[in-house]
Amino acid sequence: MAKKEQKLICEEMPPWMITFSDVMTLMLTFFVLLVSMSQIDSRRKLVALGSIIGTFGWQDASYEVFSKTDTRRTVEPGPIDSGDLEPLKELKWENVDKDINFRSNRFVQILSINSSLLFPPGGIQLSDAGQALLKDFMPVFAQVQFPLLLAGHTTELRDELGNNYEPGDDTQTPDLSWKISLDRTLAVYSYLLEQGMRPEMLKVEAFGKYAPYYPRNTSENRAKNRRVDIVLDKRSLDAGERVRQIAPQPRNTPDTLDIDGFEFDLRPPAGLE
Known part of the structure; x- marks a missing residue:
């Protein structure tokens, strides 16, 4: 009688694992083959690039990549809330484009006043017209909720000093143009303090030329x-x-504390208050 053949089975791996591994290997090979044969859809790539270009406003493209019509919906930042310099923008002056300039964005507003409106030629003391101009601005300055920076600017010494210019003035240290801009800025600073501005609401800088x-x-x-x-x-x-914003808020300490019906006096002893 022939002996029955004995089947060799690995005791460490169940039989179904061999079949499962073969299937996973075949599937991996199949997907690798698909990736190697695939091509990037150029249209989808252009649509994605067009979205980025339209969002950031490069050149004349828009969200619609195949159209040059501007379909962006960009919202410009509005004026700063009340308590700023915006009311000064609406005032009308003679030769406003040359003498006074107002620039602003979402956070910063700059009111530029030409030195000819504030000072005599080559001078560093406020003229009567300059004092009157700043006095007209005071109602707006007084209601500002943020510190104002006073920044003085000058130009070449030949223009600033005129006939008083002498050779060698440009070699002084510190530069004389910086000193002129600082003196003018301090003149404006002093006048605003006289008109009631708080010192902590004003800052001073000088840039010279x-x-x-x-x-x-x-x-x-x-x-x-x-x-x-x-x-x-x-x-x-x-x-x-x-x-005041970063300081911890004071806590109200009670005079007594009740624990399970027992009341404790938390007030400091007499003489220690």
Whole structure:
């Protein structure tokens, strides 16, 4: 009688695992083959790129990648809330484009006043017209909720000093243009304090001839660069207000404490208050 053949079965791996492994290997090979044969849809790529281009406003593209019609819905930031310099923008002055300039964005507002409106030619003391102009601005300055930065700007010494310019003035240390801008800024600062502005609501900086807003290639542009900027930055706070915001709130301590019907007196002994 022939002996029955014995089946060899690995005791460490169940029989179904061999079949399962073969199937997984075949599926992996199948998907690798699909990936190797696939191609990127150029249309989908263009749509994705068009969305990015339209969002950030590059060139003349829009959300619709195959159209140059501007379909963006960009919302410009509105004016800063009440308590800013916005009311000054609506006032009308003679030669407003040359003498006074108002620039603003979502957080910062800059009121530029030409030095010719505030000071006599080559002077550092406020003229009567300059004092009257700042006095007209005081109702707006007084209601501002954020500190104002007074920034003085000048131009080349030949333009500033005129006939008083002498060779060697440009080699002084510190630069004389910086000193002129500082003196003018301090004159405005002192006058605003006299009109009731709080010292902590004013800051002073002087830039001399080193931060021109207009190109210095013409005399007209250099004249526009002689200015005092009144800058309101909504991101800056009054120092006192900042301290009040970060200071811990005082806690009201009760005089007595009740625990399971027992009342304890928490008041300090007499003489220690």
